[in-house]
Amino acid sequence: MDIAILGAGCSGASLAYFLADAGFLGRIHLFDRRTDFSQEQRWCSWGPVPKRLSGLVSASWDRWRIVSGNAEVVCSLPERPYLHVHAPEFYERMHDRLRRHPNVRLHLGCSVESVTPTGLRGEIRRVAADFGDYDVDLVFDGRPSAENMEATRGSGEISLLQSFAGLVVESSEAAFDPDTVTLMDFGAGDSPELSFVYVLPFSAHRALVESTAFSGDGIAYDEHERRVENYLKKLGAGAYTVESRESGCIPMTTRKLPRMSDERHIMIGAAGGATRPSSGYAFVHILRQSETLAGSLMRGEHTWRRPIPRKYGLLDAVFLDALEDSPAHARESFLRMFGRVPTGALVRFLSGDSSLCDDLAVVAALDKTPFVAAAARRVKASMLGAEERR
Ligand SMILES: Cc1cc2nc3c(=O)[nH]c(=O)nc-3n(C[C@H](O)[C@H](O)[C@H](O)COP(=O)(O)OP(=O)(O)OC[C@H]3O[C@@H](n4cnc5c(N)ncnc54)[C@H](O)[C@@H]3O)c2cc1C
Structure with missing residues (x-):
């Protein structure tokens, strides 16, 4: 059985990796229109991360806190810490392993335009990509599907955007508690939308400080950065240097995503509904989905399972x-x-x-x-x- 995986992002790369690791005998074509995967990004969650990927966890914390005005709640769960995976390292490890695998063809810088049924009974899927057509038995599609979301928009659905921008800083003063993640600091709560600052402390002097807002249209990058600067002042960070910047936007919506195009063209990752609408967390659901799909493909099945229970x-x-x-x-x-x-x-x-x-x-x-x-x-x-x- 030959398969195509569209998108070598978190879902596509992890699915190919789990399959290659398990000794999948068919050919795996992995496509991505990107060639550069070094963009600053990280994934955090409570895990568990599959054992084979545990080497990618570069930081973890047993404690986290929520702050609103003068109120603070601190929680601790040493048996299930909050984990940090740096995306560029994840991609480097995945792509390097896949590049060396005899069954895998890694097509980077190659955009996929369409997938169509072909063969006598429509049992083959033809993937039309920049550099040619590829006929395969199954397609796993992790490309973001904005147009599908538009098509399924219904009345009364909720659509918020989680927009965020953060700086990894090295500060002159010991401003951060290295043992405790700040999941949400709402400050005085004086903005009209739900917004907060998120802090991942790598040491007393080094942290990712990120401004996040849940709103209808998102918030401008400059406004996020202004909020981060104010927060650093409030913490008494002193002079600081900016090591890197991260920003993004995650849809938080009740709109239905297509389950799959058909039984041989299966949506995966965020495009396949792996984002938790109320929080924007997706990483742990994506890894779980990739591992489960790889397991079922190894048994000769390709049953689609909802990445987040109903x-x-x-x-x-x-x-x-x-x-x-x-x-x-x-x-x-x-x-x-x-x-x-x-x-x-x-x-x-x-x-x-x-x-x-x-x-x-x-x-x-x-x-x-x-x-x-x-x-x-x-x-x-x-x-x-x-x-x-x-
Ligand atoms: C900045 C940022 C931080 C995040 N942090 C967290 C976090 O801390 N915890 C968490 O749980 N979740 C987080 N998320 C949410 C989620 O985990 C990520 O969005 C995750 O990367 C989604 O993986 P994916 O494989 O579904 O999509 P992606 O990783 O976006 O992969 C899709 C791939 O498809 C490729 N592609 C698109 N169109 C084509 C085409 N036509 N042909 C070929 N390739 C194509 C793209 O280049 C891309 O590489 C974050 C998201 C962002 C944006």
């Missing part, structure tokens, strides 16, 4: 709705969740592997009024959507 759909939609409706309530809810839910249960919930007991602990900690109102709006929106589709 039960989180409703909970995330309600959370997103409440977040859009009232940023002030959302700030309060994050504090309550981290303060009241047992840390293990909350981490499992955020990582998509929680039990029913964990889910109930999260729901019980939330302020009921805004969430019941949000749940009612979600039910109404899904009824409207069903009517529209009829």
Whole structure:
């Protein structure tokens, strides 16, 4: 069986890597229009990261905190630390391994234009790329699918953007607590949208300090950078040098993504619904999906599985709705969740592997009024959507 993987980003590269590592016998064509994968980016999450990739974890923290005004909640879970993977190192390791594998053809700088069924019974997929056509049995597609999202837009859907920009700085003063990640510092909470500063402390003098906002249209880069500079002043970082910059935008939406184009053309990664709508976290879901898909391909199957279990759909939609409706309530809810839910249960919930007991602990900690109102709006929106589709 020959396969094509479209996009050598996080999902495509990890799927090819797991397959190559497991001794997949067919040919693997991995395409990406990019040639340069050195752009500054990192992925953080609570893991677990598959054992084979654990060497890529370059930092980890047992403690994290949420701050809002004068209130602070500190949580700790040494058995499931918050992990940091530097994207350029990830790509270097993946692509290097894949380049040396006899079954893998790595087509970098090669854009894929279309995928069409061919063969007598349409059992072959023809991948039309910059440098020619490739006939394969299966296609895994990790290219972002903006046009598909537009096509599935329905009434009442929520669409926020998580925009962020950060600086990795080396400061003259010991401004950072190297043992504790600041997941969210809402400051005085005086901006109209939900915004906060995120700090990954690599040492007392070196950290990624990132400004993040959840809003309808995102926030300009300069405004993010201004917020980071103000935060560094507030921390008393003193003089600092900027080592690197990271920025990005992650859609947080209840809109439906296509499950797959057909049974031989399967969407993966963020394009396949691996982003958690309420948080923008995707890394751990992508790795889990790649490992599971590779396992099933090795058994001769190619069953598509939802990268994030269905039960989180409703909970995330309600959370997103409440977040859009009232940023002030959302700030309060994050504090309550981290303060009241047992840390293990909350981490499992955020990582998509929680039990029913964990889910109930999260729901019980939330302020009921805004969430019941949000749940009612979600039910109404899904009824409207069903009517529209009829
Ligand atoms: C700056 C940033 C930081 C993030 N940080 C975190 C984090 O800390 N934790 C977390 O859980 N999630 C994080 N995310 C979200 C998520 O983990 C990433 O977006 C992740 O990289 C998604 O992987 P992917 O494979 O789905 O898409 P990508 O990694 O974007 O890969 C898609 C690939 O497809 C290629 N491509 C596109 N069109 C074509 C075409 N026509 N032909 C060929 N190739 C094509 C692109 O060049 C790209 O390489 C972050 C996202 C961003 C943008």
